[in-house]
Amino acid sequence: MSDARLAALDRAGPVLIALVCAVFSVVYVAAAYLDSSRIHNVIFIIPMAAITGVLAGIVIVRAVLGRARAETPAEPSPSSEPKSEPKSEPAPEPGEAPALGPLGIAALMGLLIAYAFSIPWIGFDVASILFMATGLWILGERRPLFVAALSLAFGLGVTWLLLHGARVPAHTLLL
Amino acid sequence: MELVDIAALERGLGLLFSSREAWLVLVPGLFIGLLGGALPGVSGTMTLALMLPATLYMDFLTAVLFLTAVFTGAGFGGAIPAILINMPGSTAAVSTAFDGFPMARKGLHNQALGLGLAASTLGTLFGYVLLFLLINYASTAVLKLGPVEMAVVALWGVTMIAALRGGNVERSLLAGVFGLLIGTIGIGPTGRMRGTFGFPELIDGIPVVPAMIGLLATAELFNLARSRYIVQRAEDRVLSIRLIVRGFLDVATHWRTLVRGSVIGTLIGAIPGVGASVANLISYASAKRGAPDPATFGKGDPNGVVASESANSSSEGGAMATLLALGLPGGGGTAVLLAAFAMHNVTGGPRFVADNKDVVYAILLANMAQALLLIVVGLIFIRLAVVVVRVQIRHLVPCVTVLAMAGSYAITGNLMGPFTLAVFSIVGWLFARYGFAPAAAVVGLLLGSFVERQFVFSHQLSGGDIAFVLSRPIAMTMLVLLLLSLCYPSLVSIVRRMRSDRAVAGPNRD
Numbered sequence: 058m059s060d061a062r063l064a065a066l067d068r069a070g071p072v073l074i075a076l077v078c079a080v081f082s083v084v085y086v087a088a089a090y091l092d093s094s095r096i097h098n099v100i101f102i103i104p105m106a107a108i109t110g111v112l113a114g115i116v117i118v119r120a121v122l123g124r125a126r127a128e129t130p131a132e133p134s135p136s137s138e139p140k141s142e143p144k145s146e147p148a149p150e151p152g153e154a155p156a157l158g159p160l161g162i163a164a165l166m167g168l169l170i171a172y173a174f175s176i177p178w179i180g181f182d183v184a185s186i187l188f189m190a191t192g193l194w195i196l197g198e199r200r201p202l203f204v205a206a207l208s209l210a211f212g213l214g215v216t217w218l219l220l221h222g223a224r225v226p227a228h229t230l231l232l
Numbered sequence: 233m234e235l236v237d238i239a240a241l242e243r244g245l246g247l248l249f250s251s252r253e254a255w256l257v258l259v260p261g262l263f264i265g266l267l268g269g270a271l272p273g274v275s276g277t278m279t280l281a282l283m284l285p286a287t288l289y290m291d292f293l294t295a296v297l298f299l300t301a302v303f304t305g306a307g308f309g310g311a312i313p314a315i316l317i318n319m320p321g322s323t324a325a326v327s328t329a330f331d332g333f334p335m336a337r338k339g340l341h342n343q344a345l346g347l348g349l350a351a352s353t354l355g356t357l358f359g360y361v362l363l364f365l366l367i368n369y370a371s372t373a374v375l376k377l378g379p380v381e382m383a384v385v386a387l388w389g390v391t392m393i394a395a396l397r398g399g400n401v402e403r404s405l406l407a408g409v410f411g412l413l414i415g416t417i418g419i420g421p422t423g424r425m426r427g428t429f430g431f432p433e434l435i436d437g438i439p440v441v442p443a444m445i446g447l448l449a450t451a452e453l454f455n456l457a458r459s460r461y462i463v464q465r466a467e468d469r470v471l472s473i474r475l476i477v478r479g480f481l482d483v484a485t486h487w488r489t490l491v492r493g494s495v496i497g498t499l500i501g502a503i504p505g506v507g508a509s510v511a512n513l514i515s516y517a518s519a520k521r522g523a524p525d526p527a528t529f530g531k532g533d534p535n536g537v538v539a540s541e542s543a544n545s546s547s548e549g550g551a552m553a554t555l556l557a558l559g560l561p562g563g564g565g566t567a568v569l570l571a572a573f574a575m576h577n578v579t580g581g582p583r584f585v586a587d588n589k590d591v592v593y594a595i596l597l598a599n600m601a602q603a604l605l606l607i608v609v610g611l612i613f614i615r616l617a618v619v620v621v622r623v624q625i626r627h628l629v630p631c632v633t634v635l636a637m638a639g640s641y642a643i644t645g646n647l648m649g650p651f652t653l654a655v656f657s658i659v660g661w662l663f664a665r666y667g668f669a670p671a672a673a674v675v676g677l678l679l680g681s682f683v684e685r686q687f688v689f690s691h692q693l694s695g696g697d698i699a700f701v702l703s704r705p706i707a708m709t710m711l712v713l714l715l716l717s718l719c720y721p722s723l724v725s726i727v728r729r730m731r732s733d734r735a736v737a738g739p740n741r742d
């Protein structure tokens with residue numbers, strides 16, 4: 058995806074989140090009402106869904122108006138919307154690792170999702186080891202022996218504690 | 233009715249000093265509580281529940297004192313990861329992270345931990361002293377609060393945090409209300425499943441603790457990944473008992489926040505079902521609203537740590553008041569204590585207080601001693617826990633994520649924990665990036681089903697007559713306060729704008 062498209066998607070973030078909240082609320086309440094229209098089933102969720110809808114509308118209108126004003130060259134960006142724009146990352150200080158860009162963060166998020174949803178297939182132990190190794194690599198650790206040792210020791214150690222300390226019948230492959 | 237029953241107090245002291253076991257269990261109890269509270273995903277309630285079987289062969293007083301020591305330790309334990317890695321060890325420490333973590337990022341982790349320990353210790357002490365003085369009156373006072381009042385207090389918690397967390401108010405309110413809504417997913421009040429969309433794993437609702445860790449902590453880890461250490465400057469990365477003690481003593485300069493937080497915590501802790509999770513948020517919001525410069529909150533203001541820790545710790549005394557006086561648990565922790573009561577064939581309530589006032593006084597006095605012991609045990613524990621600031625973030629992020637994943641797995645006992653954690657981490661990152669206050673969503677999620685139950689009870693009590701609310705003066709006062717607190721930021725900005733307009737117009741007129 059090009060930088061311009063990423064930036065456009067980023068600007069649309071608040072509108073998309075508000076839309077998702079509103080759509081989910083409508084679907085949730087409609088499904089609950091169709092299932093049982095008894096007052097106690099909907100006494101709380103209908104008012105909450107209505108408030109969600111109103112707030113989502115306000116967020117969308119303000120975000121769209123804020124963007125329209127910002128794009129008008131004659132009028133400077135109003136002070137009403139300064140916090141709505143995503144924060145820009147500060148420059149790294151001397152000695153710091155280079156900033157993890159949008160792709161790095163996306164990779165970490167994807168890795169976290171893969172970690173959680175791979176547990177039923179490869180077990181908590183192997184999933185943890187693989188997550189540790191890949192995560193360390195994404196975050197800039199380049200010593201293969203260190204990566205292997207920390208991943209194995211920590212992944213297996215935590216799994217052992219989960220199985221024998223907390224006594225959770227977790228899915229595992231090695232332990 | 234007399235304030236303190238002197239004869240019962242003497243008998244209580246006799247009970248306490250004739251039992252060596254009762255004193256021997258305090259330090260291990262505090263240490264276990266600190267450890268359980270500090271481990272992300274292992275809540276104080278879970279630690280208490282795990283320790284419950286250990287009290288089976290203890291006598292009643294020893295068992296209660298051991299469990300309340302765990303409770304007290306866990307109360308402060310949750311603050312340690314909240315300050316060091318922005319991961320509240322429990323829902324009661326959510327607002328401790330708001331200013332504690334920014335303090336740590338500035339290299340003030342020692343002071344923040346010392347301050348948190350002091351606020352926690354003094355808050356616990358305050359709650360128990362107040363309970364000691366008011367136990368005779370507490371049982372009648374708590375009965376005046378009905379479901380309407382409880383619903384308003386809980387809604388107040390959500391709106392306060394949304395309105396005062398900073399940033400964009402309508403987005404934060406949306407996050408809070410959306411949290412309330414998804415907090416009702418699962419089996420509804422009529423026994424029908426709602427919002428599970430065909431996933432039977434959601435019958436019990438969204439697992440709150442994994443969702444909280446995801447929304448607040450793992451999401452923050454993504455942003456942390458750009459730094460090398462939590463504390464940027466190498467010279468600030470010291471582990472100093474001297475600085476921790478200085479932070480501890482600094483609490484004296486924040487005495488107003490401490491007293492206000494302790495009063496709020498004790499009062500809210502006494503409301504059954506609400507407890508520390510709401511107390512810390514309302515206290516934080518109140519401290520921010522009353523501060524001369526509210527903009528410093530969320531950026532490392534020590535008052536934020538004091539407000540949160542004093543309230544969540546003093547709520548323990550309030551919750552114990554409800555447990556002892558009414559036999560009702562104020563939260564998860566006191567629910568486990570109630571189970572301990574049942575295990576020893578003891579039923580809390582006005583009759584228990586009247587018949588066993590000596591035992592009640594013994595419990596309260598020993599808890600005051602626990603609060604003081606927490607200073608020493610807490611300092612030792614902090615010394616061990618603070619090592620985390622010396623670990624590079626590129627090593628810390630994967631390790632903490634694996635720990636959080638294991639904690640989520642342990643809490644749910646099935647794969648719903650890890651799945652929830654992963655999904656809500658991404659939701660939390662998106663919410664934080666676009667100003668939707670993940671903390672408001674957490675509080676909403678936490679209280680959704682509770683508020684819904686209060687709505688249903690209120691409807692049953694009133695027979696559907698909305699005018700019923702008007703006949704509840706406490707609820708009406710709380711509602712007015714709720715609306716005022718919602719409008720407060722807008723009113724302040726309007727007044728400031730009018731003043732600045734007048735100041736600009738003034739010289740021109742001359």
